[in-house]
Each structure stands twice: as C-alpha cells, then as structure tokens.
Amino acid sequence: MRTDTVTVRMLSLSNGKLGYFCRTPADESRKRENSEPVQISQPGLHLKRNVETRQDVALSDLQESNDLPGLNRSGFFIDSTWPLFVSSENRGRPPVQKDTDDEFHDSDIDIFALFNAVDGIMRNGFLDVSELDKYSPADAEALNVPRLKEIWKHTTTGCDKCRDIIEALQNVRGAVKDVADIAEQNDGREHTVDRIKHSF
Amino acid sequence: MKNQDQTSGDEGKISGISLKRKSEIVFTKWQTEKKNLPQIADELNLPIAEVQEILTKEQKLRFPLFT
Numbered sequence: 001m002r003t004d005t006v007t008v009r010m011l012s013l014s015n016g017k018l019g020y021f022c023r024t025p026a027d028e029s030r031k032r033e034n035s036e037p038v039q040i041s042q043p044g045l046h047l048k049r050n051v052e053t054r055q056d057v058a059l060s061d062l063q064e065s066n067d068l069p070g071l072n073r074s075g076f077f078i079d080s081t082w083p084l085f086v087s088s089e090n091r092g093r094p095p096v097q098k099d100t101d102d103e104f105h106d107s108d109i110d111i112f113a114l115f116n117a118v119d120g121i122m123r124n125g126f127l128d129v130s131e132l133d134k135y136s137p138a139d140a141e142a143l144n145v146p147r148l149k150e151i152w153k154h155t156t157t158g159c160d161k162c163r164d165i166i167e168a169l170q171n172v173r174g175a176v177k178d179v180a181d182i183a184e185q186n187d188g189r190e191h192t193v194d195r196i197k198h199s200f
Numbered sequence: 201m202k203n204q205d206q207t208s209g210d211e212g213k214i215s216g217i218s219l220k221r222k223s224e225i226v227f228t229k230w231q232t233e234k235k236n237l238p239q240i241a242d243e244l245n246l247p248i249a250e251v252q253e254i255l256t257k258e259q260k261l262r263f264p265l266f267t
Contacts, residue, residue: 040255119236135248139238142249168263172230 094132104154104162109144111162114151115169127166152200226251227258
C-alpha cells in the first residue's frame with residue numbers, strides 16, 4: 001500500500017495575530033500517545049480531554065523547537081508586545097459610567113422642578129433663586145425648597161446639561177408666545193388695512 | 201351635565217377627569233397661558249406640589265431629549 005506524508009497546516013489565532021503551524025504524521029502519533037481512552041459514561045469529559053491534549057501537543061511543539069518561527073519555520077509566533085485584548089480586566093464592553101449628576105437632571109425633584117418653581121425667571125445668568133423665598137411655609141415645604149436650592153447651587157457650577165434644559169424650556173414657552181404675538185400683530189395690521197380701505 | 205374636559209365653573213376644580221387630560225390642562229396653562237405654579241394650583245384648586253409633579257412629568261414626556 002502506498003503511503004504519502006501529509007502535512008496539515010492549521011491556522012491559529014493567538015493574541016490577535018494569525019499564526020500557523022504544520023502538523024506532521026509524527027505530531028499525530030505523539031498526539032495519539034498522549035491521548036487516553038475516554039469513557040463515554042462521563043459526559044463532557046471527552047471534550048475537556050480533547051482540548052487538553054491539543055494544548056499539550058502545541059506546548060510540546062514549542063518546547064522542542066529552539067528556533068523561533070519564521071518564514072521557513074513553522075510554529076506559534078507570540079508577540080508579547082501586543083496588548084492583551086482578552087484579560088480579566090478587559091473583557092467585553094467597558095461598563096457604562098453612570099452620570100452622577102442625574103439626580104439633578106432627571107429625578108423627582110430636579111432642574112425641571114426648579115425651573116417651574118421660579119417660573120423660569122433669570123438673574124445674573126442663573127435661575128432666580130430668590131423666587132423660592134416668596135412661597136408660603138406650607139408651599140415651601142410641599143415643594144421641598146431646601147432641595148430646590150441645592151439644585152440651584154448645582155446649576156451655578158456651570159453644568160452644561162442644566163443650561164441646555166433651562167434654555168430649551170424657555171424656548172418652548174417663548175416660541176408659543178412669539179407665535180401668539182405675531183398673530184396679534186397680524187390681526188391688528190389687517191384691521192388697520194381694513195380701516196384704511198373703508199376710508200377711501 | 202358638565203363636560204369632563206373642562207374645569208367646573210363653581211369651584212374651579214378639575215375632578216373626574218383622567219390624569220392625561222389633567223396633565224394637558226396643566227401644561228397648557230403653563231405653556232400658552234404663561235401661568236406660574238401658584239396660579240395654576242389656584243385656578244385648578246390643586247395642591248401646588250401636585251401641579252409641580254404633573255408639570256415636570258409632562259415636560260419630560262413631551263421633550264424626552266432634554267433628559
């Protein structure tokens with residue numbers, strides 16, 4: 001019977017780099033020697049064994065070879081200078097950092113509540129905190145004025161999100177007023193034009 | 201029979217209407233009528249804290265990009 005030597009080239013992805021090694025019949029026989037018969041009665045054990053023996057063969061390849069792999073040498077090439085992408089510290093997506101200022105922007109009492117409590121009145125570029133002192137003691141307690149003042153202090157730190165929310169709320173309220181003002185002006189103009197027409 | 205979508209004339213009280221409709225009324229009074237919290241609370245005869253809560257919730261609901 002004719003037998004040919006077959007070299008099996010296997011690809012291996014190691015540390016993000018694609019390397020390769022050749023498997024010769026000698027490797028296969030070594031692998032068989034290392035392998036032990038697996039009892040079927042132990043579920044999952046054959047898979048574990050298979051992985052272990054493959055690792056053993058690969059390791060022995062490295063141990064036996066004193067030369068580094070290169071163009072004419074097969075084997076694993078491990079570049080230790082590459083960053084380790086999969087490690088216990090860096091597995092999967094980085095955790096999302098919770099915005100610690102959310103209590104000021106989206107909670108039961110937040111920047112919206114402050115804006116409404118001071119009716120959007122501004123002083124020196126910030127919401128007018130003195131408006132909070134105009135509430136009766138009962139209303140102040142119901143609105144939790146001390147907490148609103150804490151939120152106001154936060155806004156004075158130059159928080160961009162607070163500034164955006166305040167600006168947006170003012171625009172929402174102002175836009176309707178502008179439309180109403182324009183409508184009133186147009187009505188007045190039409191009446192004036194009508195009066196002029198009637199006068200001729 | 202009183203219209204459920206309107207405030208009652210006798211007491212200025214909104215009763216027997218859904219929270220959704222109540223929220224719309226509060227928001228309209230704030231946005232288009234430019235009423236402040238005490239005014240809305242007085243007109244609707246609601247506790248000021250309730251008006252505050254309804255209004256802020258409605259603002260966030262209508263403008264979710266703010267939060």
